[in-house]
Amino acid sequence: MKNNLIVIENGQLNTYLLDTRVSWEVGRLSKDNTPDIAMHATTVSRRQGKFQNMDGIWFYMDYNPTNRTFRNGRKLTGGLNGRVRPVMVSDGDSFMFGGGDKPMVCPGTVWAFFSENSYDTPWRAVATAGFDKLVVMDDEAGGRKYQYEDLHPGKVLACQKGMAIYMGDITYVTGKIKLMGAKRRGQKLSQ
Amino acid sequence: MDKSTETKYIKEEIEKCEELSDLKERILPMLKSQQELWAEKIRQVIEESGCSKTAFAKKCNVSRVAVDKWCKGAVPRNRETFLRIGLAAGYELARMNQLLARYGRYPELYSKSLEDCVCIYVISSPGDVDMVESYDYILERIRTNMVEDEIMPVPDICTAQFAERLAQVHGEDALAQFIYDNIAAFSTAYQKFYAYVKMYVTINYQRYSSSIANLADGQGWSSSLKQCVSAIRQNKWYPTRNKILSLGLHLSMDREQIDEMLTLAHMEPLCAKNPFESVIIFILEDASLNNILDTDSEEFDPDELCRYAKEVLSGLDLPEVDTFISELNIDM
Numbered sequence: 001m002k003n004n005l006i007v008i009e010n011g012q013l014n015t016y017l018l019d020t021r022v023s024w025e026v027g028r029l030s031k032d033n034t035p036d037i038a039m040h041a042t043t044v045s046r047r048q049g050k051f052q053n054m055d056g057i058w059f060y061m062d063y064n065p066t067n068r069t070f071r072n073g074r075k076l077t078g079g080l081n082g083r084v085r086p087v088m089v090s091d092g093d094s095f096m097f098g099g100g101d102k103p104m105v106c107p108g109t110v111w112a113f114f115s116e117n118s119y120d121t122p123w124r125a126v127a128t129a130g131f132d133k134l135v136v137m138d139d140e141a142g143g144r145k146y147q148y149e150d151l152h153p154g155k156v157l158a159c160q161k162g163m164a165i166y167m168g169d170i171t172y173v174t175g176k177i178k179l180m181g182a183k184r185r186g187q188k189l190s191q
Numbered sequence: 192m193d194k195s196t197e198t199k200y201i202k203e204e205i206e207k208c209e210e211l212s213d214l215k216e217r218i219l220p221m222l223k224s225q226q227e228l229w230a231e232k233i234r235q236v237i238e239e240s241g242c243s244k245t246a247f248a249k250k251c252n253v254s255r256v257a258v259d260k261w262c263k264g265a266v267p268r269n270r271e272t273f274l275r276i277g278l279a280a281g282y283e284l285a286r287m288n289q290l291l292a293r294y295g296r297y298p299e300l301y302s303k304s305l306e307d308c309v310c311i312y313v314i315s316s317p318g319d320v321d322m323v324e325s326y327d328y329i330l331e332r333i334r335t336n337m338v339e340d341e342i343m344p345v346p347d348i349c350t351a352q353f354a355e356r357l358a359q360v361h362g363e364d365a366l367a368q369f370i371y372d373n374i375a376a377f378s379t380a381y382q383k384f385y386a387y388v389k390m391y392v393t394i395n396y397q398r399y400s401s402s403i404a405n406l407a408d409g410q411g412w413s414s415s416l417k418q419c420v421s422a423i424r425q426n427k428w429y430p431t432r433n434k435i436l437s438l439g440l441h442l443s444m445d446r447e448q449i450d451e452m453l454t455l456a457h458m459e460p461l462c463a464k465n466p467f468e469s470v471i472i473f474i475l476e477d478a479s480l481n482n483i484l485d486t487d488s489e490e491f492d493p494d495e496l497c498r499y500a501k502e503v504l505s506g507l508d509l510p511e512v513d514t515f516i517s518e519l520n521i522d523m
Contacts, residue, residue: 052390053386054389056386057382059387059390062395080496083395084394085448086387086390086391088386088387088451088455127276190290
């Protein structure tokens with residue numbers, strides 16, 4: 001099992017293999033600040049939070065509740081008397097750093113995904129603008145199909161042999177899987 | 192009103208309480224104490240078993256006097272006794288879990304704990320043999336033959352899959368082999384709970400004291416709470432509900448964090464229908480809502496929540512309070 005953090009900001013995807021260190025500072029890159037997981041959005045604080053390992057389990061700690069970090073769509077808040085609230089991170093958790101009061105994938109925010117799965121093939125970007133239904137399937141004879149209709153940016157399309165992350169105009173794909181889809185007007189995608 | 196609606200209603204009403212007097216006058220009279228519930232339950236268990244009190248005591252490996260005390264509301268002090276009562280009553284899994292969680296306020300059966308694994312096996316393989324005897328015999332046999340110094344890899348398997356595999360085990364030899372194959376998994380039963388507490392302490396208390404021991408000394412923690420924290424650091428503590436609540440108050444955790452600790456220890460979140468816990472919920476809600484802990488304050492007072500909890504609890508006549516309050520060893 002490998003613990004990865006996949007971070008997407010402004011169309012750029014970066015993967016961090018968390019297990020290579022004990023902790024990872026998260027924040028906005030600036031002249032005097034070089035966080036381990038560097039972001040550029042101005043709504044992200046220079047010291048936003050950190051991922052830290054304790055006895056093999058990963059936690060995320062937000063430094064300041066006004067920073068606006070969301071986990072699985074829920075805003076993270078501080079503990080009593082300014083205490084930091086450790087959030088135990090599980091496979092499939094998504095994070096949104098920065099932005100307004102509601103979680104929204106946009107140029108001002110950074111989306112991240114914690115995954116225990118990693119695949120040998122590099123990530124590739126597939127244009128999916130306008131598609132309202134996507135199907136992922138393992139790229140092998142008799143591979144099982146998984147159909148997704150409730151598409152929204154940040155939707156993870158999981159498969160046995162890989163995964164895809166739908167971000168609207170672009171979907172990022174890794175692993176030995178095929179991505180197929182259909183537009184409302186009948187236009188078809190097969191990749 | 193069904194039970195879940197009733198619980199939700201009580202929970203909401205506690206959250207609406209602005210004063211302690213509100214809680215005392217409106218909420219507490221609606222709730223039965225744990226002792227009252229337990230006395231009713233054990234009388235029912237003994238009656239259903241068809242045994243005399245003496246015979247039931249023998250089955251549970253306790254004295255007749257102990258059973259008499261149970262019937263008057265004394266709640267057994269350890270989880271093992273609850274397991275024996277459930278086994279003596281011939282309970283199946285769901286009823287055993289209810290007995291543990293609702294009446295004992297202990298974690299439900301957890302397949303990745305050695306004793307629970309054997310208990311689940313015995314419950315799931317009913318025969319003509321006495322279930323308590325069967326449980327004792329198998330557990331003793333496994334413990335005797337266990338090789339402790341061998342390092343085995345921790346199986347990468349979730350609890351649900353582990354429980355499914357256990358359900359496929361038939362026969363004592365197969366169970367012994369299953370336990371041997373998965374021996375490393377039993378040492379990780381509370382790994383997430385330990386990690387959560389350790390992370391919380393590390394992230395929040397490093398700047399105030401060089402170690403949790405210093406914090407404990409500074410706050411005058413009871414020796415039993417100190418022992419529990421020391422055992423957590425060594426990944427050895429067997430979680431008990433009131434100790435978790437006490438730990439949460441000492442570490443100034445909010446309700447969500449205390450619920451998280453309980454969940455990680457395989458227990459239900461704080462229960463609004465238990466009078467004692469309804470007061471704890473009130474304390475935590477009040478602490479959050481009324482800003483008694485000023486989040487902008489630069490002065491750090493690690494005792495504030497404990498002191499407030501002690502003040503509220505001291506004004507109440509609830510059976511659990513005296514024992515619990517001795518844990519909150521804070522000068523008023």
